Amino acid sequence: MPPSVVVPADLDGQRALGPEWAAWLDRLPAITRSVLDDWELTPEGTSWHGFCSLVLPVTTGDGTLAALKVGLPDDESEHEHLALQRWGGRGAVRLLRADPGRRALLLERLDREDLTESWDLEACAVVASRYADLHVAAMPQLRAQASYVETWLAALARDAQEVPIPRRLVEQALALGRDLVTEPATAVIHGDLHYGNVLRGRRDGEDTWLVIDPKPTNGDPHYELEPMLRDRFAEYAAPGAAGSVRDGVRRRFHALVDAAGFDEDRARDWVVIRSVLNAHWAHEDAVRAHRRLDADEREHVTACITVAKAVQD
Incomplete structure (x- = not known):
């Protein structure tokens, strides 16, 4: 059983944006836990987040360092995986695996430096x-x-x-x-x-x-x-x-x-x-x-x- 998933306070504060956000944030820990389990990922280190997504540094079953991103199921994120597949790592982060239904993406691990x-x-x-x-x-x-x-x-x-x-x-x-x-x-x-x-x-x-x-x-x-x-x-x-x-x-x-x-x-x-x-x-x-x-x-x-x-x- 994967460890519990905690939504960072700043991300959880997006509840103020409306009931759709609140409902997603309520589901987010369970969604993330299910992906960790299904993909046999081991979380490590501190999570971070974007405006509408949770990101966990993880290790895959074969030891690959990666990042699991679970996002808000909105129109803007629906085709993110398709663009990443098309770019194929050229100028962009590499996509390792995707579950569009759960808005879950397994990405290559990049440095936090922007x-x-x-x-x-x-x-x-x-x-x-x-x-x-x-x-x-x-x-x-x-x-x-x-x-x-x-x-x-x-x-x-x-x-x-x-x-x-x-x-x-x-x-x-x-x-x-x-x-x-x-x-x-x-x-x-x-x-x-x-x-x-x-x-x-x-x-x-x-x-x-x-x-x-x-x-x-x-x-x-x-x-x-x-x-x-x-x-x-x-x-x-x-x-x-x-x-x-x-x-x-x-x-x-x-x-x-x-x-x-x-x-x-x-x-x-x-x-x-x-x-x-x-x-x-x-x-x-x-x-x-x-x-x-x-x-x-x-x-x-x-x-x-x-x-x-x-x-x-």
Whole structure:
């Protein structure tokens, strides 16, 4: 019988996001125990977690060091295993085994070190270099990112009068989004590629950086940039930072666009759309909980608006 599984307090705090989260968190220890048993995995060391997943370092029956990830059964995670299989370890963590029904993935063990301590432009170059590995031809099994964006834009239009975002930006995001979602999806995209989703691993005997935790869909590769501009936002205004917050956002933006060989205008449009949508989600969370935006949410909305403005100034 595998040892008991304890859900970390920070992950368990996601119960506040609604009854679906609470129900999943109630089931999570039993699901994880069943996978450990069925796959004959031995947990070792301290667990960690993402926003919607529990990760346990484990050893397989043949002594392989691995990591067991058990995630929330939502649309975003449904096809994670398919993208990891398609990438085959090229630029991304290797998938060793999957049980999509239980949202369980057995992954190669990577170091816990991510890009959050790297100089931001150096980290941008690393992430941009991974785009070429990940943006393979669109897969028929994956959903179109445009289908999600259309739903999100409709919700934004519904709340346009109440959402705490300048009306000019709301109208701009709606107009840009309506144009871009009509275009064909050309590639598999990660969807949430930022500093924390790139870990140190090894390929061919050498250290390298490998991507984790995709939310894969078929879409436009230019969709990828926005998380890199919003993450580590406080560093733009930290003591010793060069220039203004606007300058810092633009430096990262151009570093990503140039290193990836992206079209600047198209990348900028997607940054505006995603920034406004992210700010709107904070508003939706507060409305759903029948409260005002809390301090963290207000800070998040401010960051989103700042990024959307900076890439256009």
